[in-house]
Amino acid sequence: MSPGSSHSTRYKAIVIGGSAGSFQGIVKILSALPDSFPIPIIMCLHRLKHVRNGFVEALSLKSVPEIIEPYDKQPIKKGKVYLAPANYHLSVELGNYFSLSTEEMVNNSRPAIDLTFHSSSYVFRDKMIGILLSGANRDGGLGMKSVKDKGGLTIVQDPAECMIDTMPKAAIDLAEIDHIYSIDNIISFLLKLNNIKYES
Numbered sequence: 001m002s003p004g005s006s007h008s009t010r011y012k013a014i015v016i017g018g019s020a021g022s023f024q025g026i027v028k029i030l031s032a033l034p035d036s037f038p039i040p041i042i043m044c045l046h047r048l049k050h051v052r053n054g055f056v057e058a059l060s061l062k063s064v065p066e067i068i069e070p071y072d073k074q075p076i077k078k079g080k081v082y083l084a085p086a087n088y089h090l091s092v093e094l095g096n097y098f099s100l101s102t103e104e105m106v107n108n109s110r111p112a113i114d115l116t117f118h119s120s121s122y123v124f125r126d127k128m129i130g131i132l133l134s135g136a137n138r139d140g141g142l143g144m145k146s147v148k149d150k151g152g153l154t155i156v157q158d159p160a161e162c163m164i165d166t167m168p169k170a171a172i173d174l175a176e177i178d179h180i181y182s183i184d185n186i187i188s189f190l191l192k193l194n195n196i197k198y199e200s
Contacts, residue, residue, distance in 0.1 A: 011039050011153075011193065012127040013076070013092070015120045017113035017143065019046035019135030021163025025183045026133070030063035030081065032187045037065055037194055040076050042092065044084045044116035046109055046135065056083060070098040084111035091119035107139035113167075117143025126151030129193075131186060133157045135167025144171040148178075155179045155186060 018026060022045060033041075047055055060067050068074075069085045075097045076082070084090035088100040090111050106112035117130055117140060130147035132140045134157055148154050154177045159165035161182050171177060181189065 010127060011129055012096075012124050013040050013042055013120060014129045014131065014190070015042045015044070015117060015147075016131045016133065017044050017117060017135075017140040017167075018133035019109075019113075019137065019139065019164075019167055021134035021136075022157075025157060025186075027059065027062045028183050029187055029190070030059060030065065030067075033064055033190065034194065035064045036079070037190075038078050039193060040078055041065070041081045042076075042084075042090070042116065042120065043082065044090055044111050044113045046111075046113075046139070047086050055086070059083070070100070072098065072100040074098050084116065087111075089115050091115055092123045093119070094123055096123070107137055109137070109139050113140035114143040118146045121147045121150040121152055124150075124152065128152040129155065131155045131157075132168055132171050133183075134162035134164055136164045137166060138170035140167050141170030141174045144177070145175040148175040153178050155181055155189070157186070158182050 056067055056069060065081045067081045067083055070082050087110055089103060091099045093099050106115055120128055130144050130152055132144055144154050156168040156171050156177050158180050159168050162168060
């Protein structure tokens with residue numbers, strides 16, 4: 001389904017997962033979005049668990065929308081970009097708020113992309129878009145299947161463009177992905193969504 005195909009289409013969240021090789025793609029996406037972009041973006045990116053400073057600052061240098069590392073029970077607001085804090089799993093809860101946990105690693109990762117996708121798909125169902133970028137393990141593949149199974153729209157970065165294609169290929173193996181896009185095409189898709197009214 002193209003983003004302009006139905007005026008009744010409403011998205012409540014865009015969830016982006018990525019690991020090795022995804023940083024430049026994330027920077028490019030965030031730098032292209034206008035400050036008025038209405039749909040909240042939730043990012044779960046593998047990052048060094050002991051390095052708490054610098055990552056958000058590096059992203060913020062290029063991002064137009066504000067980037068927030070959410071605290072436990074923080075409400076999700078439109079027009080914000082949220083980033084899973086280092087060494088915490090990030091989940092979305094019914095009632096439209098975040099929860100953080102330090103439970104055991106999943107796919108050798110904390111934050112685990114699968115957990116963020118699973119919980120988001122349960123809450124937002126067909127009102128979410130899942131995007132999976134370059135990465136070196138299969139984290140996110142099962143999560144993308146959950147997004148698809150719950151009626152959400154799924155996008156993976158074109159494996160041919162990825163620095164490391166293990167992550168998007170895992171999603172393609174596990175689910176019938178709606179779109180396989182380059183970073184530039186992901187940006188074009190998101191900018192078209194800007195014409196879709198945000199549903200609170």
